[in-house]
Amino acid sequence: MTNELPVLDLSAAHAGPKARARFHEALHTAARDVGFFHLTGHGITPAETAELTSAMRAFFALPEADRLAISNLNSPHFRGYTRIGDERTGGSQDWRDQLDIGAERPAHVPAPDEPGYWWLEGPNQWPAGLPELRTTALHWIDRLSEVAGRLLHELLAAIGAPEDFYDEAFADRPHLHLKLVRYPGSAPDGAGQGVGAHKDYGFLTLLLQDEVGGLQVESPDGTFIDVPPLPGAFVINLGELLEVATNGYLKATNHRVVSPPGTRERYSVPFFYNPRLDARIEPVSFPYAHRAPGVTQDAANPLFAEYGRNEIKGWLRAHPGVARRHHAALLEEGAPVA
Numbered sequence: 119m120t121n122e123l124p125v126l127d128l129s130a131a132h133a134g135p136k137a138r139a140r141f142h143e144a145l146h147t148a149a150r151d152v153g154f155f156h157l158t159g160h161g162i163t164p165a166e167t168a169e170l171t172s173a174m175r176a177f178f179a180l181p182e183a184d185r186l187a188i189s190n191l192n193s194p195h196f197r198g199y200t201r202i203g204d205e206r207t208g209g210s211q212d213w214r215d216q217l218d219i220g221a222e223r224p225a226h227v228p229a230p231d232e233p234g235y236w237w238l239e240g241p242n243q244w245p246a247g248l249p250e251l252r253t254t255a256l257h258w259i260d261r262l263s264e265v266a267g268r269l270l271h272e273l274l275a276a277i278g279a280p281e282d283f284y285d286e287a288f289a290d291r292p293h294l295h296l297k298l299v300r301y302p303g304s305a306p307d308g309a310g311q312g313v314g315a316h317k318d319y320g321f322l323t324l325l326l327q328d329e330v331g332g333l334q335v336e337s338p339d340g341t342f343i344d345v346p347p348l349p350g351a352f353v354i355n356l357g358e359l360l361e362v363a364t365n366g367y368l369k370a371t372n373h374r375v376v377s378p379p380g381t382r383e384r385y386s387v388p389f390f391y392n393p394r395l396d397a398r399i400e401p402v403s404f405p406y407a408h409r410a411p412g413v414t415q416d417a418a419n420p421l422f423a424e425y426g427r428n429e430i431k432g433w434l435r436a437h438p439g440v441a442r443r444h445h446a447a448l449l450e451e452g453a454p455v456a
């Protein structure tokens with residue numbers, strides 16, 4: 119792949135059949151060959167973005183005690199604040215702090231015969247004295263779900279699949295997830311791991327990044343390539359479920375963030391567009407399916423058709439403190455979630 123990620127304009131989907139066909143061709147190629155692209159024409163206004171960004175900055179500017187008051191260690195649902203150094207990716211410490219937010223729902227404590235992944239449904243934790251954060255973050259989730267839903271339809275149409283094929287998997291209670299993230303410069307040990315290399319678990323990720331940079335995508339030869347910020351655009355990447363859904367035809371690509379230099383801060387906001395936890399992701403049929411290479415199963419990271427099993431496995435790994443405090447039983451089961 120070249121060093122430049124493709125830039126796709128979602129508004130072309132509604133600009134007549136010719137523009138839509140060209141858009142589909144570019145989307146198809148980007149999703150198949152790269153798994154990452156910039157998206158413009160999404161309809162999210164600069165005012166909405168500014169509102170979210172300023173609420174996020176206000177949150178990270180709170181005294182640490184106020185942030186820790188909503189620590190995710192309090193939440194069996196993995197919601198809330200993770201301080202710097204408490205998250206792990208690929209077995210190593212990430213150097214970022216973050217607030218995890220999801221669809222606002224009552225706790226779903228799994229009954230003995232229910233899968234453990236239902237723990238992931240539950241209420242958020244919000245900082246006292248910053249009511250605008252709740253309003254803005256939940257608004258952002260609504261707005262980005264709508265954009266992601268449209269984009270998923272266009273992507274399925276682009277590969278010749280029925281565009282509503284996964285509507286049922288998202289119906290009623292999709293597992294929407296928003297992260298507000300700060301990378302506070304480089305770790306004292308100089309490791310440089312803002313967040314370690316990983317693939318996202320779900321269908322689509324819509325990322326807002328500031329002007330600092332540091333996001334990198336793995337190219338087919340194994341080198342990591344910078345994704346420089348493009349103002350006004352979202353960085354889109356495909357998650358593992360889309361790879362599973364298309365038997366490897368579409369790509370979930372490894373990516374990571376390198377810590378900003380010195381004490382420079384970087385802010386980013388990934389939004390993960392995920393189906394219902396209990397959705398079973400059936401393979402979609404499409405005219406290029408015979409060219410799909412298949413999904414390579416990694417024994418250390420098996421992929422399950424039932425989405426929730428992938429998701430809880432990831433959370434238990436990334437947040438060992440929450441896992442030990444609230445989910446000893448799931449950890450003991452070994453492959454709890456299988």
Ligand SMILES: O=C(O)CCC(=O)C(=O)O
Nearest residue numbers: 299313327333375386388
């Ligand atoms: O902060 C970023 O730019 C990317 C973060 C990311 O990949 C993630 O949280 O899954």
Ligand SMILES: [Fe+2]
Nearest residue numbers: 316317318373
């Ligand atoms: Fe990611």
